[in-house]
Amino acid sequence: MKKTYSEENYLKAIYHIDQNGLKVSPKAIAAALDNNPASVIDMIKKLQEKLLISYDKVNGAKLTPPGKASALDIIRKHRLWEVFLVEKLGYDWDEVHDIAEQLEHIQDDRLAAKLDAFLGNPSFDPHGDPIPAENGKMPVYANILLSDLEIGKMGKVGSVRDTSTPFLKYLKQLQLGLGSSIEVLDKLEFDQSMIISINNGPPQTVSSKMTSNILLIPC
Amino acid sequence: MKKTYSEENYLKAIYHIDQNGLKVSPKAIAAALDNNPASVIDMIKKLQEKLLISYDKVNGAKLTPPGKASALDIIRKHRLWEVFLVEKLGYDWDEVHDIAEQLEHIQDDRLAAKLDAFLGNPSFDPHGDPIPAENGKMPVYANILLSDLEIGKMGKVGSVRDTSTPFLKYLKQLQLGLGSSIEVLDKLEFDQSMIISINNGPPQTVSSKMTSNILLIPC
DNA sequence: TTCATTAATTAGGTTAATCTAATTATATAT
DNA sequence: ATATATAATTAGATTAACCTAATTAATGAA
Numbered sequence: 001m002k003k004t005y006s007e008e009n010y011l012k013a014i015y016h017i018d019q020n021g022l023k024v025s026p027k028a029i030a031a032a033l034d035n036n037p038a039s040v041i042d043m044i045k046k047l048q049e050k051l052l053i054s055y056d057k058v059n060g061a062k063l064t065p066p067g068k069a070s071a072l073d074i075i076r077k078h079r080l081w082e083v084f085l086v087e088k089l090g091y092d093w094d095e096v097h098d099i100a101e102q103l104e105h106i107q108d109d110r111l112a113a114k115l116d117a118f119l120g121n122p123s124f125d126p127h128g129d130p131i132p133a134e135n136g137k138m139p140v141y142a143n144i145l146l147s148d149l150e151i152g153k154m155g156k157v158g159s160v161r162d163t164s165t166p167f168l169k170y171l172k173q174l175q176l177g178l179g180s181s182i183e184v185l186d187k188l189e190f191d192q193s194m195i196i197s198i199n200n201g202p203p204q205t206v207s208s209k210m211t212s213n214i215l216l217i218p219c
Numbered sequence: 220m221k222k223t224y225s226e227e228n229y230l231k232a233i234y235h236i237d238q239n240g241l242k243v244s245p246k247a248i249a250a251a252l253d254n255n256p257a258s259v260i261d262m263i264k265k266l267q268e269k270l271l272i273s274y275d276k277v278n279g280a281k282l283t284p285p286g287k288a289s290a291l292d293i294i295r296k297h298r299l300w301e302v303f304l305v306e307k308l309g310y311d312w313d314e315v316h317d318i319a320e321q322l323e324h325i326q327d328d329r330l331a332a333k334l335d336a337f338l339g340n341p342s343f344d345p346h347g348d349p350i351p352a353e354n355g356k357m358p359v360y361a362n363i364l365l366s367d368l369e370i371g372k373m374g375k376v377g378s379v380r381d382t383s384t385p386f387l388k389y390l391k392q393l394q395l396g397l398g399s400s401i402e403v404l405d406k407l408e409f410d411q412s413m414i415i416s417i418n419n420g421p422p423q424t425v426s427s428k429m430t431s432n433i434l435l436i437p438c
Numbered sequence: 439t440t441c442a443t444t445a446a447t448t449a450g451g452t453t454a455a456t457c458t459a460a461t462t463a464t465a466t467a468t
Numbered sequence: 469a470t471a472t473a474t475a476a477t478t479a480g481a482t483t484a485a486c487c488t489a490a491t492t493a494a495t496g497a498a
Contacts, residue, residue, distance in 0.1 A: 004485090025446085026445080026446060027444090036486070037445075038447075038448080038449095038486085038488080038489095039485070039487070041447060041448085042484090042485075042486080057445090057494085089330075090337075091329075091333070099330065102324075102325045105321075107321065110310075223455090225454080225455065225456095246476080254456070255457060255458080256477085257456085257459095257477075257479095258456050258457070259476095260478085261456085262455080265454090
């Protein structure tokens with residue numbers, strides 16, 4: 001069953017909110033899509049009728065198996081296109097999100113498979129996020145939130161949770177990219193901010209908002 | 220000024236109809252976009268207000284300079300994406316039209332230039348159609364309609380005017396592609412059909428509809 | 439527990455792009 | 469020139485996706 005551009009964005013948003021362990025409420029969806037909760041209710045009804053989600057006020061929205069398959073398919077396409085934009089066209093990793101948001105909606109039965117093969121079947125996108133396989137299986141790897149890393153420990157940046165342009169620009173300014181090493185020098189209890197060293201550079205203070213969006217491969 | 224998906228399709232259709240030397244009437248646009256003349260009138264008003272076209276009943280629609288620039292930009296992106304799909308992803312030339320129809324609307328200031336460079340600055344798409352340069356200039360080359368070729372003369376297929384899937388499937392069935400040689404064995408006056416030999420193969424009869432959609436480089 | 443706040447939902451409207459049916463204008467054929 | 473056919477246009481609806489404002493439900497703090 002073919003889906004509209006907008007339906008696909010809702011499925012993706014629902015998937016992401018759920019992955020973050022949050023309740024998928026109309027308010028949360030509206031925040032993710034930068035629109036109005038009243039609009040979200042309309043779409044919830046539509047997606048329910050199409051059997052792509054279930055919904056009740058208490059539990060929020062849940063993707064049905066076909067709904068989840070659709071969401072993963074869109075995420076797969078999004079991340080494959082990001083690899084294309086960075087690896088083949090030479091964009092920086094902080095420039096590709098908005099373009100991939102558009103490209104992910106291109107409809108063709110064979111496109112994702114052909115793109116995947118052309119790119120050499122990558123497992124992770126330029127932000128380190130796993131690319132679902134055709135069957136929806138996610139490549140996994142051990143990682144830990146920077147905010148959970150103890151004082152004195154080190155890790156290598158494996159992926160970032162927030163892939164918005166402002167956040168990635170901030171990371172660029174910190175000279176921090178995938179594979180950069182981070183050492184936790186100190187944690188400030190009162191606001192959960194951290195003092196870290198990037199690639200053995202000088203100490204820098206970063207907010208808890210930042211540290212809760214960086215995933216590390218511990219070492 | 221940003222344009223909607225639909226506005227872009229109208230500009231493109233108007234450009235193509237004009238290129239074929241036809242009057243760009245509401246009826247002609249509706250036929251090209253497979254919609255209703257009443258809908259076309261609405262959009263004509265909108266495009267006029269945005270100064271992308273001029274229109275009067277007698278002369279039909281004409282693209283203004285900014286309208287033409289937009290149309291060429293969309294056609295440029297369409298044809299670049301077609302090259303990508305065939306050259307890089309391994310699609311056949313008769314499979315890429317519908318995908319390129321979607322890809323041509325992806326918005327990013329630098330995308331066309333980067334794609335162009337990645338593809339090696341191609342001058343023609345897989346159907347032999349010229350790819351406009353960034354400044355709108357078209358690469359040109361001498362060619363002649365198969366329907367205008369005299370009996371006994373030969374030519375090589377340089378491009379096709381109709382790039383619809385049914386037509387391209389028909390060409391594939393005839394084993395006819397870009398670069399194929401065609402010899403005109405006979406013309407039937409009563410319905411303008413032709414008997415031709417493709418790549419020195421057996422004589423085949425083709426309709427005037429077919430011959431008026433094949434462009435040849437004469438030899 | 440009760441009041442205040444926040445979230446969810448309903449009701450009704452808007453916009454873009456489409457449609458059908460009716461009308462007006464133009465072109466064509468006899 | 470007049471009837472007929474075709475094209476252009478208007479009028480009024482429809483659909484998807486959104487909105488604001490009002491209402492109802494749930495949560496949480498005193």
